[in-house]
Amino acid sequence: MKISTALDKIDEYQLFVPAFQREYVWKRDDAKQLVDSLIKEYPTGTMLTWETNNPPELKGPYKYDEKQGAVRILLDGQQRLTTLYMLIRGQIPPYYTAPEILNDTRGLHVNVETLELEYYSKTKMANDPRWQNITDVFQRKVRAKDIVRDLEKKGDEVSRERDDLLDDNTRAIENILDREFPEQTVPVKATVREAIDIFYKVNASGVSLTDAELALAQISGYWPEARDIFKRKLSELQGKGYVFKLDFIVYVLLGCLYHLGSDMKKLHGPENNETIRDAWKLLDEQVLDYVASIMRSHAFVDHTDEINSVYALVPIIVYCFDKGGQHLNDYEIRKLVKWFYYSQIRSRYVNQLPQKLDRDLRTIKEAENAFDELLAVIKEERRLEITPDEFVGRSISHPLFGLVRWYLKSKGAFCFTTGVKLRQAMGEKYKLENDHIFPFSRLKALGYGRENRLKYSLAQELTNRAILTQFANRSKGAMTAKDYLGAVKERFPDVLALQCIPEDPELWEIENYEGFLQARRKKLSEDLNAFLEGITETKPPAVPITLEEMIAEGEGEELEFKSSLRWDFVEGSVNKKLEDVVVKTIAAFANGQGGTLLIGVQDDGEVLGLEGDYHALGEADRDKFELHLRNILNKSFGTSFVASRVRVSFPSVGDTEICQLDIQSSAKPLVITVKDKNGQTQEKFYVRSGNSSQEISLSEMQSYLAERFRA
Structure with a gap:
């Protein structure tokens, strides 16, 4: 089949890619090599198709209509054909959407004189008319005589031979569309199951597909919607910061059903159909989200980018699955978190993944204290204790940095400049970055540059890093460490x-x-060892008062309710004066013994939520509300006080979200500036008196300060 014919059949909905095929994974180098081989007339492989009037689930939105009769299903050659479609048509093929193309291979350029292939580089190509987008060449939008004219305008002399070469090369690229793409066909009488088996046999002996990808193809044979269902869940988890590939789901399913990390063939047979659907239902509805919540709340993992190997989550998921989706107790959670940390810093799954999962999942199935035994396995292979020498020359790509990051989050560490806690980065501006404490530019001047590998590794060592928000990192510049840390x-x-x-x-x-x-x-090393050891220290379980119980008790000396931050429920409009009342309450708590302020709760305990404030801030959400609140507090009290003495959270009462501010007692008197009705600024000092905040008169202030803030 000619390449042009294959592309036409895609456009005419006569050639399809089945859903059980893996996604498009080729990269730009693969695309360059394919086009280079086509230009040089090298072999580029064959295409395996299956002509059928009973096709399996198809990739993309198109649904097969039996009135069409027989269509072709592409079983092998999808990566090459998808690449050619994008380079020749300049568009994404109809069986994919833009977000599904992780590596867009369009935009390849060719030097029509040398036939060199490169992706666009302004410095190399902007003023050289020989460089053309290969899509334009394929679509016959490039003429050799136009290139010659542009070269001559630049003062280049173009000989007859050179003119002919440009013309020959342009036509040679255009003629690739007429190149035959050798096609092998599966008989029309083949069933879907047989077609998948053929697909498996074609790929099983090569290295192009992993065992997990081949297993997913087999699963799609008896559960056609599986791939799309899995992808929807992965997209949902990605929105929470947990990014996985489809093969991760296959490992999870194999672990849940067979407690294995190898022998993917166990998932191939259609006898798995019901059990795999039942397993997925529990994983989808309960287990995967629950594990993500555990990792975020107890292990301080906010994104899978922080994880050395996400496959360490497989035993945790299987353990929770084996519990039938029931919630774990606190001690179980702490044990699995401790094991997870050690699995990361001791690189448990960096190599021999299937074999190690086999052993670990068997332990999950058989052991009474599974994570104790899993930790013992790591201890057999690697020392658990972290030594100072392990940090020498280790950059932020080393697993130890991940543990440092989680430890700092657990301590409530915050950014040096903004006061934003490392767990509370808000938006792109406050994205976390890893900044040099001693600027590299200054270290380089002292011989710590790339020319000295040992010293360069010390300059890049993770112990020379602080975690800042992006905003702070940009503003820091190249200050000396002495000036910076002192400030x-x-x-x-x-x-x-x-x-x-x-x-x-x-x-x-x-x-x-x-x-x-x-x-x-x-x-x-000392702090991390103590942190890891302390995770599973037995402590008497605390029985904290619930939020509902707190509200039911009503306002008091250490608890106050506010209906909103700035939305006036009586007037039905914005009332910025309400923000001053919030500031006054926080000041009063800080000048006393501390306390809790709940925004979104009426004086009588009725829960109103934050929707009024969201509306008042221009249809905002929680992030915008918190940013606005913090700006008010930072302006009123200073960033240092807010970062160290005020904790902001957003719990829910039933299905209604409110804002909770926990204010610690201030180490020094907190005076706030307010405007009177005439717009004149005045300094005020507030304290708690029963369940309200009261201003202290000048005559009372001296004795109060002497008693409350005495040395």
């Missing part, structure tokens, strides 16, 4: 300790850089 400590006295940074100013001098590294390695 940070003055502004936020506790923040360096929270990020395990040595506080001896002598170590901040650049000539003492390696001494700084040694001190931080020691500090981190």
